[in-house]
Amino acid sequence: ALLATWPTLVQAAEPQHVKVALHIHSTVSTGTLEPQAIALLAQQAGLDVLIFTDSALRRWEYGLWPMRAVVKRVVEQPSVWTFGIERYVTAIRHLNDGPARPLAMAGLEVAPFYYWQRSPFDRRGGQIRAANQHLLIFGVSDPQLIRRLPLREYDPYHGHQGAKPYQRLIDFVGDHHGLVFWAHPAAPARVERLGSAEALVEPYPHLLELTERYHGLAIADLSSLGLVEPGGIWDRLLLAYCRGRRTRPAWVIGELDWRQPGLRPIDQVVTVMMATEPGTAPQAGSATGVSE
Numbered sequence: 288a289l290l291a292t293w294p295t296l297v298q299a300a301e302p303q304h305v306k307v308a309l310h311i312h313s314t315v316s317t318g319t320l321e322p323q324a325i326a327l328l329a330q331q332a333g334l335d336v337l338i339f340t341d342s343a344l345r346r347w348e349y350g351l352w353p354m355r356a357v358v359k360r361v362v363e364q365p366s367v368w369t370f371g372i373e374r375y376v377t378a379i380r381h382l383n384d385g386p387a388r389p390l391a392m393a394g395l396e397v398a399p400f401y402y403w404q405r406s407p408f409d410r411r412g413g414q415i416r417a418a419n420q421h422l423l424i425f426g427v428s429d430p431q432l433i434r435r436l437p438l439r440e441y442d443p444y445h446g447h448q449g450a451k452p453y454q455r456l457i458d459f460v461g462d463h464h465g466l467v468f469w470a471h472p473a474a475p476a477r478v479e480r481l482g483s484a485e486a487l488v489e490p491y492p493h494l495l496e497l498t499e500r501y502h503g504l505a506i507a508d509l510s511s512l513g514l515v516e517p518g519g520i521w522d523r524l525l526l527a528y529c530r531g532r533r534t535r536p537a538w539v540i541g542e543l544d545w546r547q548p549g550l551r552p553i554d555q556v557v558t559v560m561m562a563t564e565p566g567t568a569p570q571a572g573s574a575t576g577v578s579e
Contacts, residue, residue, distance in 0.1 A: 305560045308389075308553055309338035310396070310423060310470060310505060310542035315370045315378075316342035319547040322391070326382050329389045332554040339379050340394040340423050340470075344368045344438055347415055347481060349407045352444075360407045362482035367395060372430040380428075394425045396470060397436065400452035402443040404487065413484035417447060419474065420491050422456060423505060423542070427465040436460075450497035457501045469495055469504040471544060473511040492520050495537070503538035507556060515539055 312318035313325055320328075322339060329337045345366040350359035367375045379393035398421050407413030427433060437455045441448045460467045472492045479486045492514060495504060504521070506514060515521045524537040541556040 302561050305335045306333070306554070307336040307338065307558045307560055308332075308334050308543055308545075308556070309336075309340065309394070309425075309540065309558060310507070310544050311337060311339045311553075312341055312396075312544075312546045313339060314365075315339075315375055316345065316366050316396075317364070317546055322378055322382060325553070326389065326391055328548065328553045330387055332552065334389045334554055334557070336392065336560075337382075337389040338392045338394050338425060340396040340425075341370075341375065342366045343395045343397045343424075343433075343436065347401055347418065347443075347484065349403055349413060349443075351406075351408060360413070360483070362407075362413075362484055364481070367433075372433050376428055376430055376433075392425065393428055394423060395427070395433070395436075397422050397424055397438065397456060399436075399438050399456040400441050400443070400448060401439075402446055402448070407484055415481060415484055415486045416489070417491075418481070418486045419471075419479075419488045420453070420494065421470040422453065422501070423468045423470045424460055425466040425468075427460060427463060432463055450494060453494060454498050454500075457498055461500050467501040468540060468542075469501060470542060471507055471511065472504055473506070473514055495520055495524065499533050500535055501537070502535065503540060505540050505542035507542045507544050 308329060311325060313320060313322045315322070318325070318341070325339075326337060343366060345364040346361065346368070347363075348359050348361040350356055363369065376393045379391050382391035398418055400420070401415050401418040403413060404416045405411065405414035437452075437459050440455065441452045457467050472495055473490050474488060476490060477488045479488055504514065506512070513519060521537065521539060524533065527533045528536045540558045543551070543553065543556050545551065545553060
């Protein structure tokens with residue numbers, strides 16, 4: 288399904304192994320290289336497919352009650368929304384104008400919800416939670432559809448809203464034939480600065496069992512391996528599917544969460560897809576993948 292955009296990859300008579308690097312950030316959002324430079328690195332590394340997942344929206348605002356729409360503080364960082372949705376999709380598509388590999392796809396990293404633990408008007412500064420609970424979206428490239436993604440629909444002033452904001456996004460993307468994967472659900476706890484506020488980064492593997500209809504989870508490093516240990520969350524998700532309690536199996540893919548050269552090679556984490564329908568683009572279920 289990930290490869291349905293690229294029929295040229297599956298013209299051979301025998302199944303092909305296709306090396307995919309995904310979860311890539313460029314200067315559109317939090318990366319340090321422009322898409323063209325990243326594509327060149329991927330070409331030099333021998334990758335076949337490069338899936339960009341720049342951050343859809345990096346904007347957090349706090350309105351002071353009872354005039355929330357008038358008296359507020361806003362923290363905003365570069366994102367697909369600030370860069371321009373049409374401009375982003377077009378820039379990634381133009382990377383495919385030449386015959387050279389890799390083929391590029393414009394995906395998104397999306398945080399549909401956040402909430403304020405502490406007001407930015409507090410003398411200690413604002414504190415945000417859940418801003419790192421990300422989903423990766425592939426296969427949704429229509430700018431009008433991207434603009435309709437259900438982001439920030441839930442109240443950020445009264446604590447966590449459970450699985451509802453995430454399930455809403457998963458359902459929307461699934462209804463429009465896109466793919467959704469949970470990103471870095473076992474990310475180590477830490478504190479990050481978001482302008483004048485701080486964000487608590489916390490692991491969120493529990494959300495994998497509270498949501499459904501997504502296509503799988505992405506792991507980037509050894510800190511995530513506990514998710515796929517025998518008897519762990521991945522086993523429980525698959526067992527629930529086998530017993531008819533979930534509508535879709537959850538697959539594991541490798542993610543880079545790549546932002547700049549030097550920290551890790553662009554081919555350090557690769558998902559290898561096997562295209563099994565020669566001559567046509569593989570349909571849903573016709574490609575399988577493993578991570579290296």
